[in-house]
Amino acid sequence: xxxxxxxxxxxxxxxxxxxxxxxxxxxxxxxxxxxxxxxxxxxxxxxxxxxxxxxxxxxxxxxxxxxxxxxxxxxxxxxxxxxxxxxxxxxxxxxxxxxxxxxxxxxxxxxxxxxxxxxxxxxxxxxxxxxxxxxxxxxxxxxxxxxxxxxxxxxxxxxxxxxxxxxxxxxxxxxxxxxxxxxxxxxxxxxxxxxxxxxxxxxxxxxxxxxxxxxxxxxxxxxxx
Amino acid sequence: xxxxxxxxxxxxxxxxxxxxxxxxxxxxxxxxxxxxxxxxxxxxxxxxxxxxxxxxxxxxxxxxxxxxxxxxxxxxxxxxxxxxxxxxxxxxxxxxxxxxxxxxxxxxxxxxxxxxxxxxxxxxxxxxxxxxxxxxxxxxxxxxxxxxxxxxxxxxxxxxxxxxxxxxxxxxxxxxxxxxxxxxxxxxxxxxxxxxxxxxxxxxxxxxxxxxxxxxxxxxxxxxxxxxxxxxxxxxxxxxxxxxxxxxxxxxxxxxxxxxxxxxxxxxxxxx
Numbered sequence: 001x002x003x004x005x006x007x008x009x010x011x012x013x014x015x016x017x018x019x020x021x022x023x024x025x026x027x028x029x030x031x032x033x034x035x036x037x038x039x040x041x042x043x044x045x046x047x048x049x050x051x052x053x054x055x056x057x058x059x060x061x062x063x064x065x066x067x068x069x070x071x072x073x074x075x076x077x078x079x080x081x082x083x084x085x086x087x088x089x090x091x092x093x094x095x096x097x098x099x100x101x102x103x104x105x106x107x108x109x110x111x112x113x114x115x116x117x118x119x120x121x122x123x124x125x126x127x128x129x130x131x132x133x134x135x136x137x138x139x140x141x142x143x144x145x146x147x148x149x150x151x152x153x154x155x156x157x158x159x160x161x162x163x164x165x166x167x168x169x170x171x172x173x174x175x176x177x178x179x180x181x182x183x184x185x186x187x188x189x190x191x192x193x194x195x196x197x198x199x200x201x202x203x204x205x206x207x208x209x210x211x212x213x214x215x216x217x218x219x220x221x222x223x224x225x
Numbered sequence: 226x227x228x229x230x231x232x233x234x235x236x237x238x239x240x241x242x243x244x245x246x247x248x249x250x251x252x253x254x255x256x257x258x259x260x261x262x263x264x265x266x267x268x269x270x271x272x273x274x275x276x277x278x279x280x281x282x283x284x285x286x287x288x289x290x291x292x293x294x295x296x297x298x299x300x301x302x303x304x305x306x307x308x309x310x311x312x313x314x315x316x317x318x319x320x321x322x323x324x325x326x327x328x329x330x331x332x333x334x335x336x337x338x339x340x341x342x343x344x345x346x347x348x349x350x351x352x353x354x355x356x357x358x359x360x361x362x363x364x365x366x367x368x369x370x371x372x373x374x375x376x377x378x379x380x381x382x383x384x385x386x387x388x389x390x391x392x393x394x395x396x397x398x399x400x401x402x403x404x405x406x407x408x409x410x411x412x413x414x415x416x417x418x419x420x421x422x423x424x425x426x427x428x429x430x431x432x433x434x435x436x437x438x439x440x441x442x443x444x445x446x447x448x449x450x451x452x453x454x455x456x457x458x459x460x461x462x463x464x465x466x467x468x469x470x471x472x473x474x475x476x477x478x479x480x481x482x483x484x485x486x487x488x489x490x491x492x493x494x495x496x497x
Contacts, residue, residue: 016491056394057481057483058390058393058394058483059483059489060479060481060483060485060489061489073481078481078482079396079398079482080396082393082394082395082396083395083396086394086395087394088394089387089390089391089394091387093387093388093390093391095388105395106395106396108401109392109395109396109397109398109401110398110401111396111397111398112396153391156395157395160395
């Protein structure tokens with residue numbers, strides 16, 4: 001299929017379950033185009049997080065192919081793949097230090113040694129855009145509320161400008177206001193990139209293609225807006 | 226009592242008498258239902274047996290005077306120490322035995338022969354009377370340090386599992402993700418050594434110096450020996466812990482750099 005930014009073909013993953021081997025992914029396939037948001041729902045324990053991790057090349061033992069712009073992981077390299085297909089885990093993880101340290105964390109890594117880290121003005125503007133105008137750059141990360149921490153963690157990934165954003169229940173623990181800000185940031189990002197979200201809450205007004213993961217495969221269940 | 230060359234020899238009556246105190250502790254254990262009398266008895270018997278066998282083996286080794294025998298004995302000590310490390314760090318990933326042998330062997334041999342060759346300057350270089358006891362001290366201490374460092378690094382990595390996933394997702398290498406835990410583990414391994422260096426001579430008389438004084442050595446000469454050994458043991462602990470942790474932390478990551486958390490560890494290993 002042409003125009004596919006991210007493609008997963010026939011993903012298979014078997015987990016050791018309490019009652020014998022469990023086929024978590026059993027031929028799951030997915031194609032995401034640039035500018036698209038894909039929402040994945042499914043019963044709890046169906047393997048949604050496993051699928052996201054597989055798309056980020058972070059689930060050892062998964063069989064099948066993942067392609068970015070038609071190129072396999074082997075060609076791109078796992079680390080470079082993760083820079084371009086960025087996974088945001090469900091629980092926001094901030095390191096000790098202030099908000100500035102946390103937002104600049106990605107540029108402390110060797111993989112971005114050549115890139116310029118955003119300066120204070122850029123960070124300030126980015127925080128203001130997601131409703132964090134009241135959060136100072138030198139606020140200690142531990143003093144952020146859950147909703148603020150979630151937005152800082154999302155902003156940190158968005159600022160690295162990946163091609164694809166993988167969000168694991170990005171608004172599960174958020175109040176309505178924070179959730180709306182996260183939804184807005186997600187929509188903005190999807191203008192140039194693509195987003196795959198694991199979600200099973202109420203519709204949040206984001207136009208998305210909806211898929212359901214059951215019995216290890218993905219099934220289309222229509223669009224939402 | 227007989228006295229030869231400044232050493233008061235201990236005979237069978239004294240050996241039996243010392244066991245009498247253990248019987249007393251055993252009676253206390255039974256009366257207070259501590260439940261340790263069986264372990265106590267086994268430990269006492271082991272002390273007698275192991276130390277007498279050690280004495281016999283050392284007497285034999287000293288008599289034979291062979292470089293190969295000394296080296297073989299040191300290798301055996303390294304292997305036994307690596308096995309002990311394995312038991313003390315049960316959460317460590319499979320395959321740390323080899324890394325433990327390498328790091329123990331490396332530090333054990335280099336530091337031991339640095340002491341006997343460069344500092345004490347024994348002739349010939351393999352003289353068992355010097356090499357074996359010093360190797361024992363160096364290996365024993367670095368074993369404790371390495372076991373502590375390995376236990377710590379893997380416990381700390383598991384404690385930071387969520388952070389490690391987030392860091393790897395941002396493109397971190399295993400070293401970038403693990404380095405805070407590695408640093409913490411190595412410092413933790415060195416703290417007991419540093420503490421014992423700081424307290425030496427004030428709180429306690431170190432074991433080797435005690436032994437030399439009891440054997441009739443001049444206290445000042447014994448001090449000099451103890452200083453050398455203490456610094457060398459500290460160095461061996463440091464080098465050994467660093468080597469062991471650096472050689473093993475990567476095993477907790479998959480080949481393409483993903484941290485293997487508790488949940489995915491077995492699945493990942495089953496697919497290897």
